[in-house]
Amino acid sequence: MxxxxxxxxxxxxxxxxxxxxxxxxxxxxxxxxxxxxxxxxxxxxxxxxxxxxxxxxxxxxxxxxxxxxxxxxxxxxxxxxxxxxxxxxxxxxxxxxxxxxxxxxxxxxxxxxxxxxxxxxxxxxxxxxxxxxxxxxxxxxxxxxxxxxxxxxxxxxxxxxxxxxxxGMHSGSVENADNTRHENQPYYPALTAAMAELDRALAPLTAQVAQLPYRWLKLKLLENDAQLIGRLAARLSEEQLGLLQSLLDEQRALFEQQHNTSINDYIAAQREAFVQSLIMATVTVIPNQGPTLSQKIDKLVLNRFLAPVFLIMTVFLIYQLAIVQGYELTNYTWPYLAAMREWVAALLPEAGFLFDPYTRSLGLWIVDSANTLLNYVPIFIILFALIAILEDSGYMARIAFVVDKILHRFGLHGQSTLPLILSGVFAGGCAVPGIMATKGIPDHRARMATILTVPFMNCLAKVPLYALLVGIFFEQDKALMMFYISTMTIIAALLVAKLLSVTVLRGEESAPFVIELPRYNLPTVRSVLTRSVERTWIYIKKVGTIVVAVSVVIFTLLQYPGLPEDRSAFYQQRSEQAISRFNKAMNNNPYLELAQGEQLVSLMNYYNDFKRAKLNAKGATASRAVNETFKQRSPEFFPFVKAPKGDKLAKKANRALRKLAKARKSIRREIKEERLSHSLLGSIGRSLEPVTRFAGFDWKINVALLSSFAARESSVATLGVLFQQEDDQNTTLEERMGDQGNNLTSLTAVSMILFFALYPPCLATMIMVRVQTGQYRWMLLALLFPTALGLGVSSTTYSLGMALGISGITMMSGVYFSGLALLLLVGLYPVFRRKQAPDLPTTPQDSHGVI
The missing domain is CATH 3.40.50.300 (P-loop containing nucleotide triphosphate hydrolases)
Structure with a gap:
């Protein structure tokens, strides 16, 4: 060997x-x-x-x-x-x-x-x-x-x-390449003459076809296999290929004339007969008494009336368990993320009184961006586990079968189901593998329609924004809102597919859909947990790579060009005035010696750290532990934050420090707001406000949506920093965005959800659209059409809701049922289908028997 x-x-x-x-x-x-x-x-x-x-x-x-x-x-x-x-x-x-x-x-x-x-x-x-x-x-x-x-x-x-x-044995190989009878293979006696003619035609081409199995080559040529002929075209001259094509056309026509059938059908029939003879000789079946378990289940879940009910219940259950219950788990994971932020902050250079070192600002920006997304890991673990159960149980194939006839009505194909599922019908998918999976769709019209509608699905990267907004503004209606979001995107995709199929994709033929329905299996705990953890890890790696990279770019764009010198001087003057008031309040107080020059900055940071630790402490024991930790960290500063009993001067110093901290906090907030507002990215966001204001979007939301074009997750990460965290707090983004001072309402949240659901594909998906379609015009269509559609829908929703004084959940219900009504009208009304080819039958191949 x-x-x-x-x-x-x-x-x-x-x-x-x-x-x-x-x-x-x-x-x-x-x-x-x-x-x-x-x-x-x-x-x-x-x-x-x-x-x-x-x-x-x-x-x-x-x-x-x-x-x-x-x-x-x-x-x-x-x-x-x-x-x-x-x-x-x-x-x-x-x-x-x-x-x-x-x-x-x-x-x-x-x-x-x-x-x-x-x-x-x-x-x-x-x-x-x-x-x-x-x-x-x-x-x-x-x-x-x-x-x-x-x-x-x-x-x-x-x-x-x-x-x-x-x-070195080649089992199953055939040494001779003629059409004589081989016991271990089908026999094609009616092709003997055609094979002999091919032998004469291929004799001068031995070198060109030497690497291909000779008898198989002749069968595929007679079957008019386009790919194989394409391979030969690269090896043969035009004259040689033309002569060969003429001979093949002649032999196929002659065979059909003599036998009243095509060569392809004849070969398939001979193979079927050979296989049937093998089965008769080798397989014995003792009939089971009654239907199998899978057949019994399918009589229920594939019932024409009950199947849609089971499908809707499945989707609703997934979101109830993953989003609603998983969101509750984030209350337990957030303290660990907050502790990680504190650990990183301690390693970075100390904050300044007004302006922080660049490395500190960038470092905390990256941590805040990552933490905002990592907070949703419990949701994804549950979500991926539920999807794995659907896959392993065998119900996922039933979903494809159930929705095939519906998909055909809207210009899609039964094989469009897998790309849509991979892209996130249930959420947790990605449009890139979804678009790649369309390569298996046989007809061009359905494939193109699928490529252009796959990005409407609820990909993994969209879920954080949905979970964020639903958690803030729809606390009492989480399950209903997530059900709306999940099924609304399907409605939008079907309507867009129908529009494309009767316009730019009209005239393309469809193909029949065949799918195997596997037996139902009981998923194993190991398989479900393994895939859930693996998929969640992929999400975490994406946070650690793409999102972090995008956050650095966004940070740079939000820092440039910075504050003008006159504005920096203005804020510096205000800080000096605040320090002057502090010194006046500390007059004749011996603690003042510890709060001068650079020590004052250290004292302020010490005070903010102490307040954050106190806010995060749960219970009296944890609170006492915080006191002890900070007392050991700096005994001389500790009286400023926790005045000893009877020490009136320490209490006076504590009050003066709180006032200074409040003034500093206010000035730093204004500096950040002005820097972000006048940054390069902020300027772009503000320039879009005249258009986006009808959708309820201010410059911050515009910036977040722009950043999400590079990576969908960046929307939440950017919002997490734009709705800035105070120095003395370590709060969640939900708490910061839910602050009434930000003027965000449930109606604004609905507008954002609708726009984000219809928003153009991310950069990676756009590139994949170009790769799969081979044309830039489809990539531009995938960019421009969803932008116009999303902005139009969200602007109409927000403006109408504001005019009528309707709440967010009511407006979302109105939009949802309006879209559903339009879907039913388009799918059922004959006028919309008159010029389309009739729906081709769906053919289920049931692995446990014919349905």
Missing amino acids: TNRTPLVALSGQQNAGKSTLFNLLTGARQHIANYPGVTVDKKYGYFNHNNQSYQAVDLPGTYSLSSFSLEERVARDFLCDENPDLVINVVDAANLKRSLHLTVQLLEMECPTVLALNMMDVADREGITIDTDTLSQRLAVPVVTTIGRKGEGRSALCELIQARTSS
Whole structure:
């Protein structure tokens, strides 16, 4: 055996347990979910057996090796180009007939194959017995049985991998490339003549096609496989390609004339017959008494009347548990974040009387930005756990089936469901992977409509702002508001998709939707918790990278160009006057000696630190501990903040210090307001006020929304600093924004929520729109249209609410039900559908039986 690491590919249909076996072999933590299409790209890993190292590749789940979908192209290109030493064909033992179609195509590609019958426990429960010896003999490939989720079969599989790779045997390969009968593959007698003609045409092109399996190549050419012909076009001259195309067209036409069917249908029928013969020879089924558990559940949750009810209840329950209950947990996590801020503040240079060192201001700005977002970690842990339960239970695939007919009415496709889910139908997603997942949608119209509507979903980065505003202004209506937000974005996406499908995307054909409904499974605690923690960690890493980077940029833009010299001098003069009043009040007080020059600044910072610690202390014991800590920190300053009993001079010093601290606080607030207001970013925000005032947005909100274009999370982080924290406090953003002095109302909050829900995609999503569509005009449309739509809706809502004196929750209800009524009108009224192609039927492929 050579020193080269053998390459082992795992190939199989969706939901066959392929990724589970990949994890079992490599020990890697692979994302595994119980709905089709989870593995959308190749995943690599390594494992060892008997001191031999192997590289494993988890290929996308696919039912065939055609070139109609992204998954099929990725898998087939890998097998053609990488030439793996062994292909582990993972099949669902309880659905062997459907799985063997891929096995047949692997054999026709001459791949060295091993058949892994997975989910044998399920097959046993359903009364299915498989004669593995006969199956191995008929296919001429080794067969091994496994139960991936229980870890059974790994040793036998590894032994088989080592045996097949070390011996160099290419199981399932076909040495001769003619169309004679091969017992381990389908036979195509009606193609004998066409194959012979292709032999003569390809004879001069041996060098150009040498790397491709010859018999498989001829079958795909006769099937008019566009991708394969494209590969040959790069190797052949125009004349050679033209002659080959002419021959293929001639043979296809001749075949249809002679047999009254197409070559593609004939090949599919022969493969079906071959697979059926295998099943008849190797599978015995003892019929179960009555329907299975999954079938019983589906009769309820897929009922045409009850299915929408279950779907709405599921969404409502997710937000009730994750947002409402998770928000309560933030009361316990915030003190730890506040303590972290205090620790960081102690490491930074000391604050000045009026102006702080740049490093201190920047450091605390970054900490405040991060803390504002980290405060929502409990919400995300619960949210991601609930989504993992939906995935692993099998209900996520049912959601796709239930909404398919609705999506078709609005120009979308059943396969649009996964991109919408990844983008955050339930919240917690991201538009970037959502747009990437649209590559599997077969028809162009639905794919483009999905790309342009995916950003309307409630991505992970939008949730902090929603949770913030709902927590401040809708304390009594949290669950209802979050239900409105979650379903409102779906309403907006469907309406926009319909508008696009009858305008810029009209004329594109749709394609039928087929999806497998996996069996219901009981999610494991380990799987749910693992994915919940992993996804939350991704969010935390994003806070530590993108958000921090954006916060630094925003900080710089808010500091430049700074205060003019005359304004700095003005505030300096006011501070000197306040110090003068302090000195006058401390006249003939011996404590005055401790409050002169630089010591006065240290005393003021000491006083503010003490007040914050007292505010955060819970209970009398904690309060006494704070006294002791600060007494040890600076015994000479302690009488200023906690006058000893009977020490009248200390009490007098304490009163004078409080007045000075109050004056300093007021001056510093005015300085920050003026600096932010006249900064570069503040100037942009103010310049937009004439337009945004109709939506209730002031310059601060404008700045926060502008910053969110780089990263959605930055909106809350920016608000967390614009609504500034006082030196002597460590309060939450909710408390600061809820202050009536900020003139924010529930109606303003509704306007912000509506605009943010319809706001253009973030920068990363915009780039992905350009990549997936290949044109800048779609990227510009994705930017300009949502901006106009969001501003129009929020301005109308706020202006109408102010004119009628309506509260925020009432106005939100009005907007929601108006949108819902419009959705029903557009979806049901025949005039809007007259020129559209009729809805194509949804075809569910139920893994536990026909529905």
